Amino acid sequence: xxxxxxxxxxxxxxxxxxxxxxxxxxxxxxxxxxxxxxxxxxxxxxxxxxxxxxxxxxxxxxxxxxxxxxxxxxxxxxxxxxxxxxxxxxxxxxxxxxxxxxxxxxxxxxxxxxxxxxxxxxxxxxxxxxxxxxxxxxxxxxxxxxxxxxxxxxxxxxxxxxxxxxxxxxxxxxxxxxxxxxxxxxxxxxxxxxxxxxxxxxxxxxxxxxxxxxxxxxxxxxxxxxxxxxxxxxxxxxxxxxxxxxxxxxxxxxxxxxxxxxxxxxxxxxxxxxxxxxxxxxxxxxxxxxxxxxxxxxxxxxxxxxxxxxxxxxxxxxxxxxxxxxxxxxxxxxxxxxxxxxxxxxxxxxxxxxxxxxxxxxxxxxxxxxxxxxxxxxxxxxxxxxxxxxxxxxxxxxxxxxxxxxxxxxxxxxxxxxxxxxxxxxx
Amino acid sequence: xxxxxxxxxxxxxxxxxxxxxxxxxxxxxxxxxxxxxxxxxxxxxxxxxxxxxxxxxxxxxxxxxxxxxxxxxxxxxxxxxxxxxxxxxxxxxxxxxxxxxxxxxxxxxxxxxxxxxxxxxxxxxxxxxxxxxxxxxxxxxxxxxxxxxxxxxxxxxxxxxxxxxxxxxxxxxxxxxxxxxxxxxxxxxxxxxxxxxxxxxxxxxxxxxxxxxxxxxxxxxxxxxxxxxxxxxxxxxxxxxxxxxxxxxxxxxxxxxxxxxxxxxxxxxxxxxxxxxxxxxxxxxxxxxxxxxxxxxxxxxxxxxxxxx
Ligand SMILES: [Fe+2]
Numbered sequence: 001x002x003x004x005x006x007x008x009x010x011x012x013x014x015x016x017x018x019x020x021x022x023x024x025x026x027x028x029x030x031x032x033x034x035x036x037x038x039x040x041x042x043x044x045x046x047x048x049x050x051x052x053x054x055x056x057x058x059x060x061x062x063x064x065x066x067x068x069x070x071x072x073x074x075x076x077x078x079x080x081x082x083x084x085x086x087x088x089x090x091x092x093x094x095x096x097x098x099x100x101x102x103x104x105x106x107x108x109x110x111x112x113x114x115x116x117x118x119x120x121x122x123x124x125x126x127x128x129x130x131x132x133x134x135x136x137x138x139x140x141x142x143x144x145x146x147x148x149x150x151x152x153x154x155x156x157x158x159x160x161x162x163x164x165x166x167x168x169x170x171x172x173x174x175x176x177x178x179x180x181x182x183x184x185x186x187x188x189x190x191x192x193x194x195x196x197x198x199x200x201x202x203x204x205x206x207x208x209x210x211x212x213x214x215x216x217x218x219x220x221x222x223x224x225x226x227x228x229x230x231x232x233x234x235x236x237x238x239x240x241x242x243x244x245x246x247x248x249x250x251x252x253x254x255x256x257x258x259x260x261x262x263x264x265x266x267x268x269x270x271x272x273x274x275x276x277x278x279x280x281x282x283x284x285x286x287x288x289x290x291x292x293x294x295x296x297x298x299x300x301x302x303x304x305x306x307x308x309x310x311x312x313x314x315x316x317x318x319x320x321x322x323x324x325x326x327x328x329x330x331x332x333x334x335x336x337x338x339x340x341x342x343x344x345x346x347x348x349x350x351x352x353x354x355x356x357x358x359x360x361x362x363x364x365x366x367x368x369x370x371x372x373x374x375x376x377x378x379x380x381x382x383x384x385x386x387x388x389x390x391x392x393x394x395x396x397x398x399x400x401x402x403x404x405x406x407x408x409x410x411x412x413x414x415x416x417x418x419x420x421x422x423x424x425x426x427x
Numbered sequence: 428x429x430x431x432x433x434x435x436x437x438x439x440x441x442x443x444x445x446x447x448x449x450x451x452x453x454x455x456x457x458x459x460x461x462x463x464x465x466x467x468x469x470x471x472x473x474x475x476x477x478x479x480x481x482x483x484x485x486x487x488x489x490x491x492x493x494x495x496x497x498x499x500x501x502x503x504x505x506x507x508x509x510x511x512x513x514x515x516x517x518x519x520x521x522x523x524x525x526x527x528x529x530x531x532x533x534x535x536x537x538x539x540x541x542x543x544x545x546x547x548x549x550x551x552x553x554x555x556x557x558x559x560x561x562x563x564x565x566x567x568x569x570x571x572x573x574x575x576x577x578x579x580x581x582x583x584x585x586x587x588x589x590x591x592x593x594x595x596x597x598x599x600x601x602x603x604x605x606x607x608x609x610x611x612x613x614x615x616x617x618x619x620x621x622x623x624x625x626x627x628x629x630x631x632x633x634x635x636x637x638x639x640x641x642x643x644x645x646x647x648x649x650x651x652x653x654x655x656x657x658x659x660x661x662x663x664x665x666x667x668x669x670x671x672x673x674x675x676x677x678x679x680x681x682x683x684x685x686x687x688x689x690x691x692x693x694x695x696x697x698x699x700x701x702x703x704x705x706x707x708x709x710x711x712x713x714x715x716x717x718x719x720x721x722x723x724x725x726x727x728x729x730x731x732x733x734x735x736x
Pocket of ligand 1: 340
């Protein structure tokens with residue numbers, strides 16, 4: 001029965017791929033009502049050594065580096081990434097580069113799930129020496145099984161670009177999938193979008209492989225029919241505990257078990273410092289943050305911070321790290337702070353010293369990539385008189401240029417519910 | 428004389444419980460819903476979107492797993508729209524707020540001696556204890572925060588004293604001192620459980636504890652570096668666990684005094700370390716300090732009485 005179902009799944013997948021049923025050709029209305037079962041049939045089943053669950057992960061310098069990762073159901077012997085700046089379809093020999101995967105392993109599975117579920121295997125191929133603002137075509141190969149040709153674009157060095165920002169895709173599988181369709185549609189309509197910054201809480205329990213594998217498969221819906229992949233910038237949420245987060249995004253565990261922070265450089269003008277609100281603010285994280293802020297601030301036009309639990313929340317109480325992070329953000333004049341976790345839409349007024357201040361930091365969030373929404377507190381001083389608060393599945397779009405940072409909040413149906421523009425700080 | 432002294436301790440215990448319910452209500456009203464309302468909301472939401480069936484369908488189609496048997500024709504259309512789901516979550520939130528409001532009022536009303544004497548009303552404390560224990564269970568089920576799976580023993584100084592007080596009020600006043608031993612033991616066990624759990628969390632370097640430790644030292648201009656903070660935190664953890672075990676075997680005043688001081692310091696450590704006043708937070712933890720105080724008074728009184736006799 002199991003084999004029959006897999007066969008049926010693969011057959012359905014092949015048929016749908018051939019008919020090129022495209023998610024991004026759906027209308028906005030169709031996206032909000034998309035049928036979960038139909039969407040699942042469009043995804044690559046995890047079977048044998050067929051490359052599935054691909055993703056492009058960004059950390060560090062995104063103009064010259066990226067990691068292509070995928071999963072296979074069996075461990076396999078040889079996993080190779082064929083890539084280059086010219087498309088050759090599955091004629092893999094013609095690609096300029098062939099990198100053999102050196103970072104493969106089994107996704108961790110907890111003892112309870114292991115009784116009934118098999119784990120799968122990850123494969124990571126980090127690429128360096130890429131050219132900025134360039135399309136890289138790639139095909140993944142595992143033991144002679146090939147993926148279709150996919151591609152992604154490296155971040156431009158100085159040109160204008162857009163970044164999608166969202167978080168909280170942990171429950172509501174259909175809503176998560178529909179939001180992925182939304183991301184894909186935005187990417188298709190605005191090719192200048194470079195990546196998705198996911199603010200964390202991918203799944204409900206970070207220790208559950210059964211939950212992670214669903215998230216990984218659903219992520220395929222963000223890939224366009226022409227093969228364009230939306231790179232992802234990872235953040236650790238409070239539900240993303242455990243080792244699988246690191247195995248999914250090819251991140252090296254830091255000295256302290258499962259803590260994780262990193263800086264993402266998006267060209268010359270935009271830097272994002274991603275923090276870990278599951279970890280102590282004091283000690284190593286504060287030291288690292290201070291150093292990052294002091295070295296980056298003088299050099300960059302747009303300095304953003306990103307972390308999961310809000311410091312100026314619209315739903316819950318402030319994160320434990322607030323007293324440490326906020327003074328540092330204000331001292332080093334962070335332009336924008338990206339938050340998740342509250343399951344609502346919010347944009348604060350600029351804040352300095354606990355007051356509205358034009359020179360302060362704006363905080364936006366708080367997660368709507370599928371999770372059910374909470375009612376935000378509309379009467380908080382930092383959300384009134386120039387701030388914005390609402391609820392609904394959403395993603396935010398940041399448009400960067402040298403003289404403006406435009407923020408748009410886009411709902412599942414494509415409607416823009418809030419816009420705001422930041423001007424660069426005087427040097 | 429001794430009975431009279433016990434009466435005042437009983438009153439003290441009722442005050443601690445009233446403080447805990449005041450904190451529970453305030454946090455619920457001004458910050459976020461209780462773990463119980465979050466748990467119910469999430470379960471209803473998962474039911475609305477037929478999450479179990481959707482997961483089973485995905486498992487079958489993409490991973491050839493049939494953990495939960497599901498037909499390929501399963502209807503995965505959501506049971507109700509997302510707005511309906513949201514409205515229902517608002518109703519739960521409304522009930523949630525009012526339940527904590529009523530419990531707070533009742534907890535303060537129960538300080539009236541005439542009400543405390545009514546044995547039938549003692550069951551209110553049993554219900555309160557069960558309610559607080561349920562909140563801890565739900566916190567564990569909801570997950571998403573460090574060590575939330577240990578919430579039931581960690582919060583023992585909140586829920587167990589309620590059950591102890593129920594027993595205390597329910598026992599016939601005419602009965603001798605002995606039945607109250609159970610009550611005293613429940614209080615000792617509650618302190619022991621909370622300390623042991625916090626100790627285990629410290630040994631495993633709970634990030635929130637580390638922030639409080641480093642932040643606390645900074646207020647007296649002492650910088651504690653990363654590795655030092657780890658060693659200190661582990662030592663504190665070992666001390667907590669050791670005390671938790673010791674008080675089960677030997678009830679010494681000094682140890683409870685130490686625990687009361689430590690309980691007060693940790694409950695107030697947030698405002699001390701960071702200057703932000705989350706008084707509800709400190710109030711919620713007031714039992715960590717006040718329950719050991721009640722135990723001290725109990726032992727102290729007993730000792731002086733014995734010496735007098
Ligand atoms: Fe969260």
